[in-house]
Amino acid sequence: MQLNINGQTHEVDADADTPLLWVLRDNLGMTGTKFGCGLAQCGACSVLVDGQVTRSCVTTVDMLEGTEITTIEAIEQDDVGARVVEKWVEHQVPQCGYCQSGQVMAATALLKEVAQPTEEDVRAAMINLCRCGTYNYIKAAIDDLSGRKGEPL
Amino acid sequence: MTQRPDSPLKKRFSFAGIALIILAGGGWFVTRLPSSPFDGAAPQATPDLIARGEYVARQADCVACHSLEDGAPFAGGLEMGTPLGSIFATNITPDPQTGIGTYTLADFDRALRHGVTPDRRRLYPAMPYPSYEKMSDDDISALYAFFMNDVTPVQQAAAQSDIPWPLNIRWPLALWNVVFTTGQTYQTDPDQSEQWNRGAYLVEGAGHCGSCHTPRGMAMNEQGLDSSDPDFLSGALLDGWFAPSLRGDGAAGIGRWSEDDLFAFLSQGRNDHAVVFGSMTEAFNNSLQFMTDDDLRAISVYLKSLPGQGPGWQAQPATVTSLVEAAQSGLPGAETYMANCAACHGRDGLGQNEWIPALAGATSSQGTEPASQINVTLNGSGRVVADGMPDSYRMPPYRDRLNDTQIAEVLQFVRSSWGNTGTPVDTDAVADLRMRTDPASVAPIVLQMR
Numbered sequence A: 001m002q003l004n005i006n007g008q009t010h011e012v013d014a015d016a017d018t019p020l021l022w023v024l025r026d027n028l029g030m031t032g033t034k035f036g037c038g039l040a041q042c043g044a045c046s047v048l049v050d051g052q053v054t055r056s057c058v059t060t061v062d063m064l065e066g067t068e069i070t071t072i073e074a075i076e077q078d079d080v081g082a083r084v085v086e087k088w089v090e091h092q093v094p095q096c097g098y099c100q101s102g103q104v105m106a107a108t109a110l111l112k113e114v115a116q117p118t119e120e121d122v123r124a125a126m127i128n129l130c131r132c133g134t135y136n137y138i139k140a141a142i143d144d145l146s147g148r149k150g151e152p153l
Numbered sequence B: 001m002t003q004r005p006d007s008p009l010k011k012r013f014s015f016a017g018i019a020l021i022i023l024a025g026g027g028w029f030v031t032r033l034p035s036s037p038f039d040g041a042a043p044q045a046t047p048d049l050i051a052r053g054e055y056v057a058r059q060a061d062c063v064a065c066h067s068l069e070d071g072a073p074f075a076g077g078l079e080m081g082t083p084l085g086s087i088f089a090t091n092i093t094p095d096p097q098t099g100i101g102t103y104t105l106a107d108f109d110r111a112l113r114h115g116v117t118p119d120r121r122r123l124y125p126a127m128p129y130p131s132y133e134k135m136s137d138d139d140i141s142a143l144y145a146f147f148m149n150d151v152t153p154v155q156q157a158a159a160q161s162d163i164p165w166p167l168n169i170r171w172p173l174a175l176w177n178v179v180f181t182t183g184q185t186y187q188t189d190p191d192q193s194e195q196w197n198r199g200a201y202l203v204e205g206a207g208h209c210g211s212c213h214t215p216r217g218m219a220m221n222e223q224g225l226d227s228s229d230p231d232f233l234s235g236a237l238l239d240g241w242f243a244p245s246l247r248g249d250g251a252a253g254i255g256r257w258s259e260d261d262l263f264a265f266l267s268q269g270r271n272d273h274a275v276v277f278g279s280m281t282e283a284f285n286n287s288l289q290f291m292t293d294d295d296l297r298a299i300s301v302y303l304k305s306l307p308g309q310g311p312g313w314q315a316q317p318a319t320v321t322s323l324v325e326a327a328q329s330g331l332p333g334a335e336t337y338m339a340n341c342a343a344c345h346g347r348d349g350l351g352q353n354e355w356i357p358a359l360a361g362a363t364s365s366q367g368t369e370p371a372s373q374i375n376v377t378l379n380g381s382g383r384v385v386a387d388g389m390p391d392s393y394r395m396p397p398y399r400d401r402l403n404d405t406q407i408a409e410v411l412q413f414v415r416s417s418w419g420n421t422g423t424p425v426d427t428d429a430v431a432d433l434r435m436r437t438d439p440a441s442v443a444p445i446v447l448q449m450r
């Protein structure tokens, strides 16, 4: 089947029920998207599908034909994504970094949906887990992106 | 004063006499061995017959109750709840001491189709003999050939039932049988096709689908044992799961499913509408998927012929499709849904093809009985194994992640979104099932049927 990933068409040889995450990492060698739980519980595997944050470990590839998939590898080609990454660096958000490609995806999707999310919106949308507990830094970076100057951490 | 022809004393004697005769007759009736067409018959055991018997054992899913997960096949042991107390499935391997090794073919037949053991005890109808009585003589002798020749004998005595005296007296079941069974093998309906009749034979007989899917009456009798009865397979609550209607009911049955959908469900455990879950997982893993395509087609044709009632599900667009919208909507359960359920079941509730079931339009999202949805949310789904391959996606248990109120609210959101018409979910109902599905609780569910 054909998948459109980061603006390129990829011919993929996979069973219909293969999770997108496996295709990304194993078939295509795009390892920026991480495997955390495999059960839609953590968000480490988040990608964008038509601009919406999607957990790729539980998304079957047969659902994705005709959609536009964006992964962390190409997120900076997106205007919003580029701003998110910039602020992520500025606020030094990552610690170990394992969850962060997913966090960047979630933040990008949020800012695409609501340009200036309220604190309440941020709380609702940023639900990916971070073992290192970088939540305060994530919030600071998104506050900054939303035009709120939070307390510097 | 004139003399009466019969003295009161004499009258009393004749009453006593009649009563005695009735008692003796009744006593004989309830303790007799019913006759079997196999009385005095010599059993056959050709390889073909044994193979056919193995197939019949799959149809009847004997292993479901007569085996424990880690135990030897057919050695029994499963605890089963009845309104009177627990009983234990027996050892049906051909062990002469603890199993059925000494059963003649006629004994085997009487146990299977009449619920009577060789020592004249009556079986509880937890053994689905009201369905098995429809099985043909040929299938019974094939099944006997399989059990006697191809099942490894295991010495393992069945645990004793804990039902106290006098409730454990079993002869009244003979009278129960008079009222609630027909005593007949399956009778072909000449107005229907051969395929339909084959489906009816399997569903009403060996398949004993009604054991879970037909509501039961006061005496634990299934209210309807065949297609002539509108209660047959009309859905029933059992062991914390609601076995849905298999009739053509609009929203709550399989009215929306095509014959091909039904065939896919029975052969693969999944289709675009649903994936097997709850008690059905075992029925699929151990029984249904081993049936031939012809038999599963026949079952599909037969089930699709059962008329239903009520309007069908009318799809409605999703009103909430993201976490932010959910939070802003103020709808109870919407945020919980988007955070915990939408990744798999979809923001629109439509699921993912046949891999992850839709909740929009799902049978379990309609109607007044939310037990299955509560149960699967608390405890997750079992492993569906089709053609030896475990499935890739499974519902995880949420009992440690969501509290009773959150589960009640998220299910309420599901049951009132996308055109679903299910009734609201009570927090107490969640709390109750949480307790009863915890094996360490004071009152865990003891399965009545598997």
Ligand code: FES
Pocket: A034, A035, A036, A037, A038, A039, A040, A041, A042, A043, A044, A045, A046, A055, A056, A057, A058
């Ligand atoms: S790996 Fe997909 S949500 Fe955890």
Ligand code: FES
Pocket: A094, A095, A096, A097, A098, A099, A100, A129, A130, A131, A132, A133, A134
């Ligand atoms: S930065 Fe380590 S898990 Fe999030």
